[in-house]
Amino acid sequence: MGGFLGFVWNQWTYKPKPLDQDKSLAGKTILITGANSGLGLEAAKELASHKPAKLIVTVRDPAKGEAAKAQIIGNNAGIEVEFWEVDYESYDSITAFGKKVLALDRLDYALLNAGIKQMQYTTSKAGHESNVQINHIGTSLVSLQILPALQKTARIAGQPSRLTIVSSEGHFWIPFKERTAENILLRMDDKETFGQQMNRYYTTKLLNVLWTRELASKVNQNEVIINTVNPGFCYSGLHRHEKTGIIKIFLWALAWTSQQGGHCLTDALVNHPDSHGKYLSEQKVVPPSKFVLSEEGRKVQTKIWNETMELLRKEAPGASFPTFEE
Ligand SMILES: NC(=O)c1ccc[n+]([C@@H]2O[C@H](COP(=O)([O-])OP(=O)(O)OC[C@H]3O[C@@H](n4cnc5c(N)ncnc54)[C@H](OP(=O)(O)O)[C@@H]3O)[C@@H](O)[C@H]2O)c1
Incomplete structure (x- = not known):
């Protein structure tokens, strides 16, 4: 929908539903990034209840993984839950993680959920604005590292x-003035472009939509169905950097639970086998902005695709990059 009234209406009236109880994930391997808290943790718990063979959950801090383990396994003794470390801010960490993923026998489902909402301008070790580094550059590099494993599995599974x-729906709500810059990503490193409030965070969520669409355009949907999702406005630790009282009122009045x-x-x-390259909101395919x-x-x-590939080839030379047919 995209407009503010539509957002309020959906938050008030729509009630997200869990997967059908009889949906079986038997034999499947599922990867979820950033699943020690918030929406990722809830998704991991729900997926575990459908009894996949293996659930791989990524964390930055192994202690947080241990704390989440009992919650994820719940009553589902018998499923294998593994905690793998990856830090989206570190190219070395993502590259090492990618190598581990490639060594898996199979990878059926991957949910790239890890993200931050940083309200103050800060920079990563690589010198990029932190929301851009983690939400866009990190997510994009992870998607490229795991793609061959998903493709290989599709060929085995048929x-x-x-x-x-x-x-996020927030991708509708931003001026995105940087779009006319000679190099958009490098322009976003300049502090003066950071903008007010959630502008930068939402801009990185727009980059997620653009990246998903371009990646999907290069990958055969008979091998990997690639989509992007707005999970709705939910209570979670994501909002911890917001200091204004307004967010508390919004959360109280509108937010869904993390579950x-x-x-x-x-x-x-x-669900949604028809969603290749598409954007979902309120559990259906809808147009993006x-x-x-x-x-x-x-x-x-x-x-954005070309700039990201150029940046990654330069800054993460140890990573492997799939080749795409033009
Ligand atoms: N909550 C909402 O209202 C809302 C709305 C729209 C979209 N989203 C999106 O939903 C996703 C999940 O957010 P959430 O609300 O569940 O927030 P959350 O509770 O803060 O969870 C974020 C997860 O990402 C991980 N993460 C953060 N930085 C990372 C890094 N550098 N490397 C690897 N993992 C990292 C966190 O790990 P640590 O515990 O180690 O920090 C945590 O597991 C995000 O992509 C967010 O943009 C949320």
Whole structure:
């Protein structure tokens, strides 16, 4: 929907549903990033209840993984839950993680959920603005590292694997002035472009939508179905850097629980075989923002892809990059 009234209406009236109880994930291997808390943890708990063979949950801090383990396993003794470390801020960490993923026998589902909402301008070790580094550059590099494992599994299983990237309805609500810069990503490193409030965070969620669409355009949907999802506005630790009282009022008046947001993630990951390259919100495929669908948006999508690939090849030379047919 995208407008503020539509957002309020959906938050008040829509109630996200869990997967059908009889949905079996037997024999499947599922990867979820950033699942020691919030929506990712709830999605992991829900997926575990459908009894996959293996659930791989990524954490930055192994102690947080241990704390989440009992919650994820719940009553589902017998499923294998592994905690793998990856820090989206570190190219070395993502590259090492990617090598481990490639060594898996199979990977059927991958949910790229890890993210931050940093309200003050800060920079990563690589010198990029932190929301851009983690939400866009980190997520994009992870998607490239795990893609071959998803493709390999599709060939073994004779059915498409699934990849879902978590974005946000906030991608509708930003000026995105950096879009006209000669190099958009490098322009976003400049502090003066950071903007007010959630502008930068939402811009990185737009980059998630653009990246998903461009990646999907290069991958055969018979091998991997790739989509992006808005999980709704939910209570979680994501909002901890917001110091204003307004967020508390919004959370009180409008927010879904993390569990409800988790339902939106599992739905996008497991249902909707028709969603390749698409954006989901309230558990259905809907159009992304007008900008994304515009001629300018299409050009910016290609530009963001090219800039990201160039940056990653330069800054993460140890990573492996799939080749795509033109
Ligand atoms: N909550 C909402 O209202 C809402 C709305 C729209 C979209 N989303 C999206 O939903 C996703 C999940 O957010 P959430 O609300 O569940 O927030 P959350 O509770 O803060 O969870 C974020 C997860 O990402 C992990 N993470 C953060 N930085 C990382 C890094 N550098 N490397 C690897 N993992 C990292 C966190 O690990 P640590 O515990 O180690 O920090 C945590 O597991 C995000 O992509 C967010 O943008 C949320």
